[in-house]
Amino acid sequence: MLQATVPAPIELLPPAAPRSPGYWETVARRFLRDRVALVAALVVLGLLLMAALAPWIAPADPYASSMLRRLKPIGFEGHPLGTDELGRDMLSRLMVGARLSLFMGITPVLLAFAVGSVVGVTAGYAGGRVNSVIMRTIDVFYAFPSVLLAIALSGALGAGMTNSLISLTIVFIPPLARVAESVTTQIRTRDFVEAARASGASAFTIVRVHVLGNVLGPIFVYATSLVAVSMILASGLSFLGLGVKPPEPEWGLMLNTLRTAIYVQPWIAALPGAMIFITSIAFNLLADGLRAAMEIKQ
């Protein structure tokens, strides 16, 4: 008999913990330790709050113009951030403008996240020929730079907010689908998916239970970083007159209408740009922090 003297099974266990922290608890703990990401999250939260409460907290009516008070500098009495080319209060317009700008930044990314995840996970899990057909189709969109694609689609659909939402969504589906496909392909070859197949589960059940939980996180992180791009593109569309129509306050549109004032009041003209900049940086740093916190340690 070989190995006749096998040692009696001794359980070499770590001391029993009352309950182990779950995955999301670990992520939250790591995220809270990351100062930069935390600040970025607070900035994003502040912006969202500001947008939500804008109609109530804005000091003045963002549509009320005054020919006498055009292009007043920052710190002018009654207008802490000055006035624009029609004498409207800049602070109020920036606050109310956050609603449309954030909406135009976040909505297309969310829609594209939903569509892109479905397309990418399908391609990644199916593999083989299905994957080739879907991904080569997606590749066609990569032939166009995203700015050009957004402008072309918006131009073809016609100006207006809904159409620019649609065109931005279409612009973001290919990159999200590609990320979804690559993370799904990685997960699909793992043994736990094989084991799930060996248990007789259908493809749909395996995707729901074993694939989505492992791929949605990384896709979502990537989507967060796209919010900044979407905001900038939306602002660009508004700037070109393809998005939001005046007199609606929207940061990109404000940048456009104020550009003639750049020699008179350069600081006022730069304010909407500064808001776009702060928002996009905050979303990017937030995405970075999320990615770092969600990395699986072994």
Add this chain to the structure above:
Amino acid sequence: MNATDVGGPAQPLLAVRGLVKHFPLKKDVLGRGGGVVRAVDGIDFDVRKGETLGVVGESGCGKSTTARLLMQLIAPDRGEVVFDGEGVGSRALPLKAFRRQAQMVFQDSYASLNPRLTMEDSIAFAPQVHGLGRKAAVARARDLLARVGLEPSRFAERYPHELSGGQRQRVNIARALALQPRLVILDEAVSALDKSVEAQVLNLLLDLKDEFGLTYIFISHDLNVVRYMSDRVMVMYLGQVAEIGASETLFQAPAHPYTRALLSSIPSMDPDRRTEQPPLAGDPPNPIDPPSGCRFHTRCVHAEAVCSARGPQLGPVAAGQSVACWMHVPGSGHSAAPVALREAA
């Protein structure tokens, strides 16, 4: 949902006939390449009810491909797998019904557990797929955790990264048992574990086998472990079966030169019996373009003309022992072959 015995104890639990799997290689832009890897090239064997069949061979000999073919994780090119008298995938035994009765444990204990699921959720997944309610499935998962030596109150709600390799492999075993299968394929299930942990898990496997009346296919490259575990052993070489027989017979009187070479590669505990000679020279030949005739003739010390000309079939040499070697075929033309009593047909 206990699976029932269909064909009685004499009928093999698993009968494999002419199983073939070739992986085509992609051609490059200029159309070069495009060969096939003959991973599994026509194998036949039976697994009897209640036994442990060990499968040994060098890396790349097709052990793991065979396991995946048996589990129908990849589709065979040719050949059939018969489970307790019913063809797998036939109307009498649809794939899902077969999978309830045959389960597999993989080598990599970490990769085979979903990092986002707790241990009890991982184990309870399969029973829920087969229609067991969530509560009952979780109860069964906790019960199985206890059976594999993991205290449910401590381990049920843990995640894979919090467990050691040995503990994770115990969970994988529990997961495989969750469907109350009759056949468990262990694909290098203990190879990645420390020796002391390996011994514990092996003994656990033996206990579980008795307790649940299981049949094992035990795939490993570790000959000592295979000998300890197996009732019968199958030796594979380049996608074919070289020899199959009762464990003790095969280890004491190996008939195939490859089996002999493999056995002599086990390091001896006796310093006086250490050998300086490598038992096998070089690596196994490329399975993309395997040697003609007997696959082993390029490395075999007994190779003769007949060996490179024709491939031998698996044939009986002793009670319960079969070997694919011309040296054991009467009248084969090999000088070591027994004299033919009558002319071979």
